[in-house]
Amino acid sequence: MNYSRYSIITLLFLLFGLAANARKDNVTMTLVENGRPQGRIIVTTHEAADRQAAALLQDFIQRISGARMEIRHETTSRKGDIVIGNGAPNNTVPTVDLSEDGFRLTNGDGRLHIVSGGDKGAIYGAITLLERFLGIRYWGDHEYSLTPAKTVALPAINIAENPAFRYRQSQHYAMATDSLYTLWMRLESPGDVFAGGYWVHTFDRLLPSAVYGEAHPEYYSYFNGQRHPGKASQWCLSNPDVLEIVTAKLDSIFKAHPQQHILSVSQNDGNYTNCQCEHCKALDEHEGAPSGSLIHFLNKLADRFPDKEISTLAYLYTMRPPKHVKPRPNVNIMLCSIDCDREVSLTENASGREFVRAIEGWSRVSDNIFVWDYGINFDNYLTPFPNFHILADNIRLFKQNNVTMHFSQIASVRGGDFAEMRTWIVSKLMWNPQYDTDSLMTVFLNGYYGDGAPYIYRYIKMLEGALMGSGQRLWIYDSPVSHKQGMLKPALMRRYADLFDHAEAAVAGDSIHLARIRRTRLPLLYSELDIARTETTMDTTAISRKLALFEQRATLFDVPMLNERYNTPIEYATLYRTRYMPRTERNIAAGATVRFLTPPTGRYATPGNTALTDGLYGGATFGESWIGWEGIDGAFILDLGEPQSFSEIRTDFLHQLGAWILLPKCIRYSISDDGDTFHEIGAVDQPEDRESKVKFVELSSRNPQPLTARYIKVEITGTKTCPHWHYGVGHPCWFFIDEIVVQ
Numbered sequence: 001m002n003y004s005r006y007s008i009i010t011l012l013f014l015l016f017g018l019a020a021n022a023r024k025d026n027v028t029m030t031l032v033e034n035g036r037p038q039g040r041i042i043v044t045t046h047e048a049a050d051r052q053a054a055a056l057l058q059d060f061i062q063r064i065s066g067a068r069m070e071i072r073h074e075t076t077s078r079k080g081d082i083v084i085g086n087g088a089p090n091n092t093v094p095t096v097d098l099s100e101d102g103f104r105l106t107n108g109d110g111r112l113h114i115v116s117g118g119d120k121g122a123i124y125g126a127i128t129l130l131e132r133f134l135g136i137r138y139w140g141d142h143e144y145s146l147t148p149a150k151t152v153a154l155p156a157i158n159i160a161e162n163p164a165f166r167y168r169q170s171q172h173y174a175m176a177t178d179s180l181y182t183l184w185m186r187l188e189s190p191g192d193v194f195a196g197g198y199w200v201h202t203f204d205r206l207l208p209s210a211v212y213g214e215a216h217p218e219y220y221s222y223f224n225g226q227r228h229p230g231k232a233s234q235w236c237l238s239n240p241d242v243l244e245i246v247t248a249k250l251d252s253i254f255k256a257h258p259q260q261h262i263l264s265v266s267q268n269d270g271n272y273t274n275c276q277c278e279h280c281k282a283l284d285e286h287e288g289a290p291s292g293s294l295i296h297f298l299n300k301l302a303d304r305f306p307d308k309e310i311s312t313l314a315y316l317y318t319m320r321p322p323k324h325v326k327p328r329p330n331v332n333i334m335l336c337s338i339d340c341d342r343e344v345s346l347t348e349n350a351s352g353r354e355f356v357r358a359i360e361g362w363s364r365v366s367d368n369i370f371v372w373d374y375g376i377n378f379d380n381y382l383t384p385f386p387n388f389h390i391l392a393d394n395i396r397l398f399k400q401n402n403v404t405m406h407f408s409q410i411a412s413v414r415g416g417d418f419a420e421m422r423t424w425i426v427s428k429l430m431w432n433p434q435y436d437t438d439s440l441m442t443v444f445l446n447g448y449y450g451d452g453a454p455y456i457y458r459y460i461k462m463l464e465g466a467l468m469g470s471g472q473r474l475w476i477y478d479s480p481v482s483h484k485q486g487m488l489k490p491a492l493m494r495r496y497a498d499l500f501d502h503a504e505a506a507v508a509g510d511s512i513h514l515a516r517i518r519r520t521r522l523p524l525l526y527s528e529l530d531i532a533r534t535e536t537t538m539d540t541t542a543i544s545r546k547l548a549l550f551e552q553r554a555t556l557f558d559v560p561m562l563n564e565r566y567n568t569p570i571e572y573a574t575l576y577r578t579r580y581m582p583r584t585e586r587n588i589a590a591g592a593t594v595r596f597l598t599p600p601t602g603r604y605a606t607p608g609n610t611a612l613t614d615g616l617y618g619g620a621t622f623g624e625s626w627i628g629w630e631g632i633d634g635a636f637i638l639d640l641g642e643p644q645s646f647s648e649i650r651t652d653f654l655h656q657l658g659a660w661i662l663l664p665k666c667i668r669y670s671i672s673d674d675g676d677t678f679h680e681i682g683a684v685d686q687p688e689d690r691e692s693k694v695k696f697v698e699l700s701s702r703n704p705q706p707l708t709a710r711y712i713k714v715e716i717t718g719t720k721t722c723p724h725w726h727y728g729v730g731h732p733c734w735f736f737i738d739e740i741v742v743q
């Protein structure tokens, strides 16, 4: 039975039926009576999934009732038994309409049958029985709820379900620590499915530039006048030798992993680094998109492996489909929505509509599409990310456009914004996009937060309305500061705090619910701190107190990191104290006028003449307080107003590789009395830094004897072009400065 044949009301009944035990007048079979098992669990096959389903049922029925149902491996059964698997010779329960991971539950003949459409179908059938008919809810890391009962009975059951997507992937911290969690959420991992772990950005693993680059630069992409072998540049897809080498490599991988039928042959993580040699360029121009040469190449590869699937990325420069060539049925198109904004559904804003055009284009030529979607702030896991209202719309859009595999990337680290509820809702919607998000949310909130639930629901709704009312976009690399005049403005922050105060008060006597509410509140505390550092006035006593609270709670709740670069909460608090709290040191350059000799780039071109001397230090997000130069050197003159005595000059730089912001190569300081004739007093060379962590780096010049001057010239030699190891290889990179200190 296809999910779409249920009406939403039926689905809600099925999902929330929640009969921990069927009402007496509705009992069809009794599994446990007064603590005594009434039947057995019969496993009719030797399938691992069927055995695991049996063990799960035995375990959880015992957790409810204390009674342990016996598991037997045989094909005969009697009334009162749970019969798992498709192996009974007289099995009359239909399975033809079930797809991989699908199942049917029925107990019309007095036995409860669980039959499977393959793979984990029996396990998901068992979990559905436990969740929907025996009232067990699995929320998070070893977190579940059930109502103990001496008698466990079932009503008449006859349901069949198939997943909306054959492959469902998401993220949650419990997936690493609680093996049951992944099963309950019905999620899979790339390692289960993709041969040899080849699942994205595989070009450099399959044809390593370190091995072939020097002898055969012609295997790699040509642009800006040269070949670029490297981890972030791409292949020359029209080179016939590349096809032969990669074919041989794939052959060996598939032979080594006979159980897995799909692997990814996909571009390295770099943008605009595709080959523009004469042949590749001609093909791409004919096809109207850089995906042209890629699909031509993959079709040739796919023809050599007709019983396997080759997956590839449609990502960044390959997002749009080619005009003419159609991917072979065994070419899987992995389409990524990374550039889209999230305040409204994908059909409702410009960035989303561009993605919709791409998915509609691909769905016209392929029914084998994988969507990689994004649903959290990756730069600030602990910042409110109100996107629950768009989840169902977007997942339904994917389903309508021939998407068969789906990865909803939501990070979901411990302490991250609604980490537990986000995965719970996303997993349910990936199984069945017709579920109603608001109803799912209500079930989760009530189960997870107890009496605090109504306040948290109001918080979510207020935040969602404030976001849309603000007219601001919701981007996966925002910072709380991006929304300080919108959904996180002071008047709203006060009301959010009030709702959380009420929620905490409502569960004051209940340590489990209270801890969950406080953990869920952390993103507001973090946002408050992060916004405060960008204000010119700061209540230092209040902020110090909140910082200490943040540190204490983040430690208590074991929050491992704040962003995808692994910066920890403790690092943040330490940095905050040294960098953002008002400084006691005197800066001679405070408020000094800056004259740019080489103006900053683009929107940074007219930063105001005190932006580098206003005492405000930027954060990891380059949007505020920073000034940047792209692909060029920079220079400016600082006018101290009158001759001043000093011995040290420090300039603060941002290192953020993900945003193509690299440290400069060198900085030179010179001084002058008249602003015309300068003489150099110091120069610093900065070694290359490949570390992915965001850093703030001071490049300073110190003189043993104090110097006196009115003007200081700062000349910066930028790295200018992203090096071969960087995602942006061959393209301009930035350097950013926020502040200059003279002492």
Ligand SMILES: [Zn+2]
Pocket (backbone or CB within 6 Å): 221, 222, 235, 236, 237, 238, 239, 275, 276, 277, 278, 279, 280, 281
């Ligand atoms: Zn080429």
